[in-house]
Amino acid sequence: MKQLSVPHLLGIKNLKREDLELIYETADHFKEVINRPIKKVPSLRDITIANLFFENSTRTKLSFELAEKRLSADVINFSASQSSVKKGETLIDTVxxxxAMKVDMVVMRHPNVGAAEFLSQHVEARIINAGDGTHEHPTQAILDTYSIREKLGSVTGxxxxxxxDVLHSRVALSNIYALKLLGAKVKVCGPPSLIPKHITSLGIEVEYNLEKALQWCDVANILRVQHERMDVKYFPSTREYTQLYGVNMHLLSKLGKEIVVMHPGPINRGVEITSDVADSGHSIILNQVENGVATRMAVVYLLAQQIKRE
Amino acid sequence: MSTKVLLDSKEIDIILHRLSCQLVENHGDFSDTVLIGIQPRGIAVLKRLQTILTTEKGITNLATGQLDITFYRDDFRRRDEPLQANTTSIDFILENKRVVLIDDVLFTGRSIRAALTAIESYGRPSDIELLVLIDRRFSRNLPIQPTYLGKQVDAVNNEKVLVKWHEDKSKNAIHLIQKNN
Structure with a gap:
């Protein structure tokens, strides 16, 4: 009988390979559950979960909420835009x-790096990091690697x-940790201004030429250009970015092999990826969304299992 | 720990054939009936009944499935050991079907309670029956009784009934194990 080696999901960095494998196995079962006529199990009916989103989110929030409801947990939602945070309340006070309303688990997205870890040290609840600034977004990496495993049979090798935009991407960092843990070979590709210094210290390589990178890979995970996090210009124009780093059908057809195309969403169509690629057979973008619910159910279930009933 | 053989392979074989006959008697050609084995230990019983029904009783198109009840159990977060799920594979809708749940040992009845809840996720069956190889009577926590029964056993709480299946049919046996603690 197995369980997770951690009490909170703060980042992939704290996980072991066995943890990821346990999450995948559990997610396989939940994937079967969410394809039933009645897509719900009663496991977590005595658990209450708060989804605290201090930063905008559509799919992660919906995905978590759906995962929690499919497990029969009670769910409360909170967005910073309509709360007392605006009135100057601190994070610990808010949480x-x-x-105090007897919540067992907190799913939190926050613009500050380390917010989830900070919270886990100061409050009595299980914490799931749903994105902390440009640091980590563990459940995205779990669903991405789960989707690769599903499509290609395995991630190893x-x-x-x-x-x-690796520089501003929490998805990139969590993905790198998860992929390395599972024994995949990883490269990052993008304009030098958007590749962090010293990223090779994570045991990965940098490739500035998109065509070479695509030729090398089995899977291309395309990140969104995060205009909202860019305080200065990182590249001359969107048009130039698209010409050098936009993935289009012409590039893919030149490869002479099938590669899997992923995107964590939301997509800037025509910027980092063209519509014909996003909607093609190469793309597993919508599978990622479905797997997002199954893998989040697995994470919530496995963490809830550790909460002993009094 | 002492072990006693409750049923040997020959007796198990006779019981499985009797249960198959009873199923045929009640379900005819099985056109509206599905046999669902409860994970993990009900599957072995299901497989053996399936073999007898298809090879000896001439039942074609027998619909079978495997049901895992982990997510429906009432002892989630109450056990020291975490619960681990098994595969569920039910490739059909159970709406208006006649369902026969199959397990090896009926003890407290709590697994069956969970299975009854789980089965609802696949539609509303017209009826549900229960087939067990061993019924440990006097140990029930819930008002649940089997429809088809292999053998009734009186076992006290510190005893365990263990069904052992082998590739070689002649080595099948059901043991009563006395725990020392």
């Missing part, structure tokens, strides 16, 4: 007020390239 402790919510926990596969060549995966992460393309685009």
């Amino acid at each position: 402790n007020n919510i926990l 596969k060549n995966v390239v992460i393309i685009g």
Whole structure:
């Protein structure tokens, strides 16, 4: 009988390979559950979960909420835009007020790096990091690697390239940790201004030529250009970015092999990826969304299992 | 720990054939009936009944499935050991079907309670029956009784009934194990 080696999901960095494998196995079962006529199990009916989103999110929030509801947990939602945070309340006060309502687990997205870890040290609840600034987004990496495993049978030994705005991407960092843990080979590709210094210290390579990167890979994970996090110009124009780092059908047809195309969403169509690629047979973007619910159910279930009933 | 053989391979074989006959008697050609084995230990019983029904009783198109009840159990977060799920494979809708749940040992009845809840996720069956190889009577926590029964056993709480299946049919046996603690 197995369980996760961690009490909170703060980042992939804290996980072991066995943890990821346990999450995948559990997610396989939940994937079967969410394809039933009645897509719900009663496991977590005595658990209450708060989804705290201090930063905008559509799919992650919906995906978590659906995963929690499919497990029969009680769910409360909170967005920073309509809360007392605007009135100057601190993070710990906000969360402790919510926990006073007997909440067992907190799913939090926050613009500051380390917010989830900070919270885990100061409050009595299981914490799931749903994205902390430009640091980590563990459940995205779990669903991405789960989708690769589903499509290609295994992640081990596969060549995966992460393309685009690596500098501002929490998805990239979590993916790199997860892919390395599972024994994949990883490259990042993008304009030098959007590739962090010293990223090779994570045991990965940098490739500045998109065509070479695509030729090398089995899987291309294309990141969104995060205009909202760019305080200065990182490249001369969107048009130039698209010409050098936009993935289009012409590039893919030149490869002479099938590669898997992924994108964590939301897509800037015509910027980092063209519509014909996003909607093609190469793309597993919508599978990623479906797998997002199954893998998040697995994470929530496995963490809830550790909460002993009094 | 002492072990006693409750049923040997020959007795198990006779019981499986009797249960198959009873199923045929009640379900005819099985056109509206599905046999669902409860994971993990009900599957072995299901497989053996399936073999007898298809090879000896001439039943064609027998619909079978495997049901895992982990997510429906009532002892989630109450056990020291975490629960691990098994595969569920039911490739059909159970709406208006006659369902026969199959397990090896009926003890407290809580697994069957969970299975009854789980089965609802696949539609509303017209009826549900229960087939077990061993019924440990006097140990029930819930008002659940089998429809088809292999053998009734009186076992006290520190005893365990263990069904052992082998590739070689002649080595099948059901043991009563006395725990020392």
